[in-house]
Amino acid sequence: MFETWVFYALAAVLLVSGLLVITARNPVHGVLFLVLAFFTASGIWLLLRAEFLAITLVVVYVGAVMVLFLFVVMMLDINLERVREGFWGNLPLAAGVGILMAAEMVLLLLRGSQPTASPGAPPPGFSNTKALGRVLYTQYAYAFEIAAVLLLVAIIAAIALTLRKRKDSRSQDPSEQVKARREDRVRLVSMQSEKE
Numbered sequence: 143m144f145e146t147w148v149f150y151a152l153a154a155v156l157l158v159s160g161l162l163v164i165t166a167r168n169p170v171h172g173v174l175f176l177v178l179a180f181f182t183a184s185g186i187w188l189l190l191r192a193e194f195l196a197i198t199l200v201v202v203y204v205g206a207v208m209v210l211f212l213f214v215v216m217m218l219d220i221n222l223e224r225v226r227e228g229f230w231g232n233l234p235l236a237a238g239v240g241i242l243m244a245a246e247m248v249l250l251l252l253r254g255s256q257p258t259a260s261p262g263a264p265p266p267g268f269s270n271t272k273a274l275g276r277v278l279y280t281q282y283a284y285a286f287e288i289a290a291v292l293l294l295v296a297i298i299a300a301i302a303l304t305l306r307k308r309k310d311s312r313s314q315d316p317s318e319q320v321k322a323r324r325e326d327r328v329r330l331v332s333m334q335s336e337k338e
Contacts, residue, residue, distance in 0.1 A: 149189055152186050155178070155182045156186070159182065169215045170212065170215055170216055173211050176208060177204050180204045181200065181204065183199060184197070184200050187199060191263075194271045
């Protein structure tokens with residue numbers, strides 16, 4: 143029963159922090175709420191005795207990705223008014239998707255209301271990492287590769303969307319740098335020495 147109460151507490155914090163991620167007015171606060179959501183999700187993974195996934199979630203997402211997001215959000219000059227311009231136009235579609243997801247969650251909760259057994263303690267010598275790797279690279283190999291391609295496309299799209307041309311930005315032409323000669327850069331001037 144203690145694990146059940148811990149699960150409900152972590153799930154409540156996860157839902158509230160997830161809601162605050164999308165409703166926060168300040169982007170930095172939204173990123174910090176996302177960090178809290180990742181920490182509570184890793185706590186739920188620990189309850190399911192998936193220690194490798196829990197520590198991976200903390201190390202990879204909180205330790206690297208979210209810190210990077212936080213610095214990028216803090217360093218970029220984001221015009222919040224321009225970001226919010228299309229909010230009301232997209233609201234009907236977003237509300238429809240939200241209602242559909244809420245209905246699916248309610249159906250899953252109603253369907254899964256039968257008591258289930260706890261995962262129990264793993265046998266001695268059991269390795270979460272080995273079992274996860276075996277399933278990931280055999281049964282879900284194609285899905286893993288498709289996810290990798292999608293992440294690559296997302297990285298390229300993020301770079302293309304955020305690349306801005308500025309007037310004050312300076313760039314160098316490598317072909318001109320390769321053509322440079324010593325005679326073009328340095329001029330030796332012969333001068334007479336002066337004596338006092």
